[in-house]
Amino acid sequence: MDMAEKKAEKNEFLFDLKTPETTWKGGIAHSYFPNGEVSSDVGTVTDAEGEHGLYWCLDSLMHKNPAGPTMEKTPMPHFHWHGYETFFVDSGSLYLYIDGMKAKAKKGDIVHLQAGQSQGMLFLEDVKWRGTYHDFATYSESGDVNRVKRYMPELADDPELNALAPNGFMDSNPMEPFLCKEVPASKCTAIKNLKRPHASYEFPGCSFKIVVERWENGGVKELDCAVMEPGFTAKWVKYPPLRELFYLRKGKVKFTICGQTFIADDECVINAPRFAPRSIEVLEPSEMYDLGGQPYWSLFLQSYESIKHYDPKRLTPETIDGLKKKFHIQIDSIGMKKKRK
Numbered sequence: 001m002d003m004a005e006k007k008a009e010k011n012e013f014l015f016d017l018k019t020p021e022t023t024w025k026g027g028i029a030h031s032y033f034p035n036g037e038v039s040s041d042v043g044t045v046t047d048a049e050g051e052h053g054l055y056w057c058l059d060s061l062m063h064k065n066p067a068g069p070t071m072e073k074t075p076m077p078h079f080h081w082h083g084y085e086t087f088f089v090d091s092g093s094l095y096l097y098i099d100g101m102k103a104k105a106k107k108g109d110i111v112h113l114q115a116g117q118s119q120g121m122l123f124l125e126d127v128k129w130r131g132t133y134h135d136f137a138t139y140s141e142s143g144d145v146n147r148v149k150r151y152m153p154e155l156a157d158d159p160e161l162n163a164l165a166p167n168g169f170m171d172s173n174p175m176e177p178f179l180c181k182e183v184p185a186s187k188c189t190a191i192k193n194l195k196r197p198h199a200s201y202e203f204p205g206c207s208f209k210i211v212v213e214r215w216e217n218g219g220v221k222e223l224d225c226a227v228m229e230p231g232f233t234a235k236w237v238k239y240p241p242l243r244e245l246f247y248l249r250k251g252k253v254k255f256t257i258c259g260q261t262f263i264a265d266d267e268c269v270i271n272a273p274r275f276a277p278r279s280i281e282v283l284e285p286s287e288m289y290d291l292g293g294q295p296y297w298s299l300f301l302q303s304y305e306s307i308k309h310y311d312p313k314r315l316t317p318e319t320i321d322g323l324k325k326k327f328h329i330q331i332d333s334i335g336m337k338k339k340r341k
Contacts (some may be wrong), residue, residue, distance in 0.1 A: 002012070009260055011260070012257070013260065014262055015057075015269040017267040019055045026146065027097070027153045039062065040289045045269055048136075053244050054221065055291070056132060057130070057297055058133070060128075061126060062123045062288060065122050070263075075119040079170050081117050081173065084112075084134050084135055084240045085113040086110065086111070086113075087112075088247065089107055089111060090107060091107050091129075093107070093125055094123045094127055098117055098119045098120075098190045102183070103184065103189045103190075111192070112192055118175060121172070124163045135220065185303060193309065198210040198211070198212075203303065203334060206334065207227045208226055209226075210222065211225055211289070212293075214293075217293070220293075222296070222297065223254065223289060223291070224290050224297045225290075227286070228282040228286050229336075233337050234331055236278045236330050237330050240274065243272065244272040244315045249287045251288070252282040253283060253288065258278075270290070300323055
């Protein structure tokens with residue numbers, strides 16, 4: 001079976017980042033170090049959607065920065081007028097330069113970058129750098145140039161073709177190298193980690209962590225993570241009105257989407273379209289992130305815990321259903337699967 005046939009028969013709900021040759025859409029994009037060496041290999045997993053360009057997921061391998069005098073200055077100094085980025089550091093390590101700070105991020109961390117922040121990166125090793133973006137300006141020229149590359153991958157590095165899309169894909173703007181003071185990762189608010197969530201809420205079989213608040217994304221989305229134990233189950237409402245894009249960073253989970261049952265494991269992205277009935281059963285200890293970030297989980301859980309503490313008599317099924325509707329929560333029920341005797 002050739003690569004085209006493998007792509008044609010793949011599960012449309014599952015994207016395994018461990019096999020980019022069958023997961024990435026179209027060709028591979030590259031960026032370059034000043035010395036001309038390739039600095040990154042970038043593949044599209046899912047495309048942007050809607051007014052804010054949500055659900056855009058890219059899978060990148062960032063190559064180690066070459067040694068040299070440029071390492072003494074801020075590498076890749078730039079900023080974004082409007083765009084927001086969230087990156088999962090899934091291997092290796094890097095220095096992040098941001099807002100006058102220099103901090104080391106390593107495997108397991110999450111780097112969240114906001115519009116208007118001065119930023120740069122120095123990759124100390126090759127780094128798996130999985131990202132989601134929103135509110136980046138895109139240009140029609142780039143789409144047309146990429147179509148040519150998709151059909152004619154041999155032209156991917158043709159400078160004449162690339163010159164036809166001078167603005168590139170994203171709202172990314174160079175700036176002068178800036179001075180930085182080195183700080184621990186725990187002191188750099190742009191470096192997130194499940195050990196330092198904004199909040200954590202405990203349920204049987206699941207610890208739900210707020211990683212990036214909505215106000216850190218211009219009010220557009222949040223990033224939450226469910227840390228789940230084997231046997232944890234969740235069932236969504238009959239026809240969920242919101243699309244969801246999950247990243248199973250580690251673990252093993254059985255999904256059922258539109259009646260199709262499949263198992264996702266480490267480094268898998270799962271696409272759950274609007275109105276698609278869905279449920280999960282956790283098979284191994286797992287960490288699963290909601291990349292789309294549309295349900296207002298942070299506000300819902302704050303409200304839930306407040307009522308539970310101050311007025312527990314009000315915590316009825318009717319009250320919970322009202323909170324779910326108010327904050328666009330699509331989960332109908334959660335629980336632990338009963339063990340067979």
